[in-house]
Amino acid sequence: MIAPRRFLPSVSSLLALEAVDRLGTATAAADELALTHSAVSRQLKALQEQIGVTLVKREGNGLILTSAGIEYAASIRDYLQYLARASLRIRAAGERSSLNLAVLPAFGTHWLLPRLSQFSEENPDTIINFGTRLAPFDFTREPFDAAIHFGAADWPGANHLELASESMIPACSPTLIPVGPVEPSELLSLPLLHLESRPGAWEDWFAGHGCSAGHLRGMLFDQFAQMAEAAALGFGVALLPRFIAEAEFRSGRLRPAAAEFTSVDGAYYIVWPQICTPSRPLDKLLRWLQVAR
Known part of the structure; x- marks a missing residue:
């Protein structure tokens, strides 16, 4: 049975969180994901509202991940890699x-x-x-x-x-x-x-x-x-x-x-x-x- 929708964030919001954690800034994440800085911020805001836990906080002019955000990013990284591999296998196999x-x-x-x-x-x-x-x-x-x-x-x-x-x-x-x-x-x-x-x-x-x-x-x-x-x-x-x-x-x-x-x-x-x-x-x-x- 698939978990309820409220526990399943969008892939785009997970990609934004993972990229900020890996690259260090929302600006760098936006460049990699071909999004604007504000679009990345909106993805992160929507994600933490859905999860109900503060994942990012503002520091100066930028955003940094909280300890919960860092832990969550590490957890979803394996999921994103698995999803990418599964998609590649399907694409490579075609109808076979x-x-x-x-x-x-x-x-x-x-x-x-x-x-x-x-x-x-x-x-x-x-x-x-x-x-x-x-x-x-x-x-x-x-x-x-x-x-x-x-x-x-x-x-x-x-x-x-x-x-x-x-x-x-x-x-x-x-x-x-x-x-x-x-x-x-x-x-x-x-x-x-x-x-x-x-x-x-x-x-x-x-x-x-x-x-x-x-x-x-x-x-x-x-x-x-x-x-x-x-x-x-x-x-x-x-x-x-x-x-x-x-x-x-x-x-x-x-x-x-x-x-x-x-x-x-x-x-x-x-x-x-x-x-x-x-x-x-x-x-x-x-x-x-x-x-x-």
Whole structure:
């Protein structure tokens, strides 16, 4: 149920309040909004009369926000951004149905997008919008219909469909290891690159190859793409998933630093909230992925 009209100010009055808070003066807000100074003042007056709380006060020849006005402006800023994003999604989709998908950037780029080209050909009435999220989130607080998740099937309150398993291989610039691959123990003397979301990945890899690794140190990254780029520039050895490593090996930017890929715990899933029935676009994508994966 939508709140009563008395609690729903006009967007123009909210824009005026947000602009004054962000820019510092009503004059600057008027310039940005292509309004006169008096028009901004009227918007603010109407807003505080509707809310019933003093949001602005006069100081000298200008207007400043009260503490209540500053707090309210901060609250509505997220609403205005959400409204703008929602309008953009509708405009971009046109008459087509849209689906908002949160992805892990490397998996989305190298594994998912190449497969979705076929889905788009078969479903021209559906458009998929991508956003990046590196960790699980609350679907009730984010504008996504589904997300890509790596690890166990443990996203709280979500259904899981497994898409792909994971295998990794150390990779580095040809300048770092001119002749390779090398024995796992030899990598312990080289700089190792680490991913924030995979703590202990190198330790597990060495243990699986019969090597005792202590407290490994090195550069830290939050995305595989950045880590692969650093490895190509010679900063160290990166432990990369197959879908990135094979592309880098074909380009010649990186070379295998070990003899083979190693399977690791965890898999990639598409997840969606259990509390609601999938939308028609999401249902079509889930059915398609069950076959195409």
